[in-house]
Amino acid sequence: MSQDATDAVLAAIRFDANGLVPAIAQQHDTGEVLMMAWMNAESVAETLATGRVCYYSRSRQALWRKGETSGQTQHLRDLRVDCDGDTLLLLVHQDGVACHTGRRNCFFLAVRDGALVEIAKPEVSPETLYGQPHHGHGHG
């Protein structure tokens, strides 16, 4: 991605008071919504430069290169900015699973028969992904 393109994207984004913008990751070919996380200007620029999705972890207050620990990398296919510049849609190819629980996507809780239940099972264990029981949430 050229510097001009990166500058154009950054100029179109209305980062919030904390310098962040929510980013939705969607599997580019199936349409599955994988997760939502946050980006700052540096993570947007790095993502465009490398083609690998980099978020900003609010809990760790640091860049979060998706898959750096778990190997579950997201490869950027396209980046979309919404009408008012305050949300991004990332079309990606997800290696493996997006969710730190080992599920393909993070949106596995739904109401069935009057209760909130899990509608998807882990495809891999968090121990396999992280080498040890994973504490805390994955989205910063």
Added chain:
Amino acid sequence: MSQDATDAVLAAIRFDANGLVPAIAQQHDTGEVLMMAWMNAESVAETLATGRVCYYSRSRQALWRKGETSGQTQHLRDLRVDCDGDTLLLLVHQDGVACHTGRRNCFFLAVRDGALVEIAKPEVSPETLYGQPHHGHGHG
């Protein structure tokens, strides 16, 4: 939706310091990501009770019944809570267009040939949707 189910959903959501949670709206059958907006507890409860999506407008600081002015209603098909309870995915049927610009979805800005360009055209004019030129953004 039963009160028990509504209570279960509300208990699972980690609203932010402003009492809000981001909600992604996805067309249930095509997988198209339509928009992202915010909900508070009251708007979540109303959405579950009525089956019509109600957001919270941050700019107007009021409930925002999607389509109330424009007629472009979102009918809830399923509501998903993510792994750490800080994002919702709404599977909906969108009447007409989701975006206040008259486009089907809000994510119509993308990088092409080094510049940020519009990759979708309005299907209806904002004047048709709102009766007059529409100022300000649609997502509160």
